[in-house]
Amino acid sequence: xxxxxxxxxxxxxxxxxxxxxxxxxxxxxxxxxxxxxxxxxxxxxxxxxxxxxxxxxxxxxxxxxxxxxxxxxxxxxxxxxxxxxxxxxxxxxxxxxxxxxxxxxxxxxxxxxxxxxxxxxxxxxxxxxxxxxxxxxxxxxxxxxxxxxxxxxxxxxxxxxxxxxxxxxxxxxxxxxxxxxxxxxxxxxxxxxxxxxxxxxxxxxxxxxxxxxxxxxxxxxxxxxxxxxxxxxx
Amino acid sequence: xxxxxxxxxxxxxxxxxxxxxxxxxxxxxxxxxxxxxxxxxxxxxxxxxxxxxxxxxxxxxxxxxxxxxxxxxxxxxxxxxxxxxxxxxxxxxxxxxxxxxxxxxxxxxxxxxxxxxxxxxxxxxxxxxxxxxxxxxxxxxxxxxxxxxxxxxxxxxxxxxxxxxxxxxxxxxxxxxxxxxxxxxxxxxxxxxxxxxxxxxxxxxxxxxxxxxxxxxxxxxxxxxxxxxxxxxxxxxxxxxxxxxxxxxxxxxxxxxxxxxxxxxxxxxxxxxxxxxxxxxxxxxxxxxxxxxxxxxxxxxxxxxxxxxxxxxxxxxx
Numbered sequence: 001x002x003x004x005x006x007x008x009x010x011x012x013x014x015x016x017x018x019x020x021x022x023x024x025x026x027x028x029x030x031x032x033x034x035x036x037x038x039x040x041x042x043x044x045x046x047x048x049x050x051x052x053x054x055x056x057x058x059x060x061x062x063x064x065x066x067x068x069x070x071x072x073x074x075x076x077x078x079x080x081x082x083x084x085x086x087x088x089x090x091x092x093x094x095x096x097x098x099x100x101x102x103x104x105x106x107x108x109x110x111x112x113x114x115x116x117x118x119x120x121x122x123x124x125x126x127x128x129x130x131x132x133x134x135x136x137x138x139x140x141x142x143x144x145x146x147x148x149x150x151x152x153x154x155x156x157x158x159x160x161x162x163x164x165x166x167x168x169x170x171x172x173x174x175x176x177x178x179x180x181x182x183x184x185x186x187x188x189x190x191x192x193x194x195x196x197x198x199x200x201x202x203x204x205x206x207x208x209x210x211x212x213x214x215x216x217x218x219x220x221x222x223x224x225x226x227x228x229x230x231x232x233x234x
Numbered sequence: 235x236x237x238x239x240x241x242x243x244x245x246x247x248x249x250x251x252x253x254x255x256x257x258x259x260x261x262x263x264x265x266x267x268x269x270x271x272x273x274x275x276x277x278x279x280x281x282x283x284x285x286x287x288x289x290x291x292x293x294x295x296x297x298x299x300x301x302x303x304x305x306x307x308x309x310x311x312x313x314x315x316x317x318x319x320x321x322x323x324x325x326x327x328x329x330x331x332x333x334x335x336x337x338x339x340x341x342x343x344x345x346x347x348x349x350x351x352x353x354x355x356x357x358x359x360x361x362x363x364x365x366x367x368x369x370x371x372x373x374x375x376x377x378x379x380x381x382x383x384x385x386x387x388x389x390x391x392x393x394x395x396x397x398x399x400x401x402x403x404x405x406x407x408x409x410x411x412x413x414x415x416x417x418x419x420x421x422x423x424x425x426x427x428x429x430x431x432x433x434x435x436x437x438x439x440x441x442x443x444x445x446x447x448x449x450x451x452x453x454x455x456x457x458x459x460x461x462x463x464x465x466x467x468x469x470x471x472x473x474x475x476x477x478x479x480x481x482x483x484x485x486x487x488x489x490x491x492x493x494x495x496x497x498x499x500x501x502x503x504x505x506x507x508x509x510x511x512x513x514x515x516x517x518x519x520x521x522x523x524x525x526x527x528x529x530x531x532x533x534x535x536x537x538x539x540x541x542x543x544x545x546x547x548x549x550x551x552x
Contacts, residue, residue, distance in 0.1 A: 102408055
């Protein structure tokens with residue numbers, strides 16, 4: 001198991017958001033669905049150490065990471081593509097990609113090789129290599145963000161709403177690349193766009209009010225009456 | 235190729251600057267020293283600014299370095315040149331200790347705290363009468379290098395070269411990525427494995443060391459100091475204005491700003507003995523109004539637009 005979360009509870013101030021989440025990710029691609037405010041982003045923040053867990057445990061490759069500082073979690077091999085792209089707009093594509101690997105031991109040694117992989121996956125970044133990220137379109141920026149995360153050679157890639165604010169053709173492209181990736185690394189992805197993401201994932205969780213409501217394979221979720229009525233809108 | 239040319243130009247300028255005492259008199263050398271001191275402070279301020287932290291404490295560390303050096307010579311009988319090294323290290327160690335507190339603060343809270351620290355240093359020196367000489371200040375037994383104008387100039391130039399070297403290292407090494415990332419977005423920097431506190435502390439200690447070193451060079455070159463001179467607010471405000479004027483987040487920007495403001499201040503002083511500060515203020519206002527990116531930013535923009543229109547003229551295939 002790459003990521004194993006047991007009975008995770010956390011929140012902000014006095015507001016509890018997660019009420020005992022159990023979730024695991026193996027060498028597969030896992031989707032995380034749920035309405036706004038369900039706790040998807042909070043769960044990711046807790047994994048990354050951006051918010052501290054109140055209770056429960058988070059194991060990454062068998063090691064407890066709950067409450068560790070964010071940069072240490074990143075160095076252990078979890079890469080995050082945040083919801084707001086949170087790129088470094090004043091830096092070029094090249095600098096952004098280099099930054100992804102520069103501070104992570106497992107990415108640093110094989111930087112050239114990773115760069116080749118990333119540029120192969122997103123050829124547009126090769127064309128725009130020296131361009132400042134702030135001047136690029138939303139879809140291209142998302143690709144830079146994913147590319148930067150991959151530069152770290154992560155064991156687990158977390159994507160928070162990768163399709164947010166993108167036009168449908170770009171969304172399809174992003175998910176197309178994700179399905180290429182899932183052969184090599186574990187992926188945890190949150191999505192509002194359930195229909196597109198079901199094509200790219202193996203398994204999924206539906207979270208509502210801070211706890212897991214459903215857990216099933218992609219095919220199972222696609223047929224589940226609750227998912228169909230609440231998320232696929234049929 | 236382009237790099238080779240710019241290295242050659244930089245080396246040429248450095249040689250000319252080293253050779254200045256051969257053909258300049260004592261007065262221009264003195265002006266040059268003042269400009270170089272402000273230039274080094276402006277560069278060091280910018281080095282920390284690259285991480286997004288605006289320090290108002292330059293004068294504090296400058297004064298701390300001044301006094302550390304002066305008192306090491308007076309009370310400890312240290313060699314004047316060695317005392318400059320001692321003062322730089324002292325300022326660095328102080329910054330390291332204080333960093334654990336002030337670097338937890340951000341934006342205006344950080345700025346105000348650095349300003350307050352400067353005031354605390356000044357008041358301590360002011361009141362430690364027996365040790366620091368109090369408000370009357372301290373007079374050293376002599377000026378370093380027996381007051382030779384050329385030697386003092388080279389000493390100051392040495393300090394400036396060390397500062398430029400450190401800034402260049404910050405620009406070209408991994409520090410650049412870390413500081414830019416922290417300035418852009420701390421959460422994102424963290425999620426990429428950047429240990430924010432570590433890099434802020436390195437930047438704070440290095441820039442404080444440089445500021446302390448320049449303060450020590452200053453006090454050894456004049457042979458005396460007092461709290462109101464060593465902790466003069468101008469040592470905070472002028473470097474800040476120079477860096478903003480020249481263009482921030484680079485080594486060359488603060489240098490350009492320091493030359494322009496430093497030389498024009500001196501020239502205005504001679505031309506308009508009463509009221510040069512008014513003209514000086516107007517220059518700063520005009521530059522900030524019309525060149526918000528600073529001189530270097532404007533030149534870069536102009537060259538970029540030039541290149542773009544040149545490409546269009548050449549029937550590009552885009």
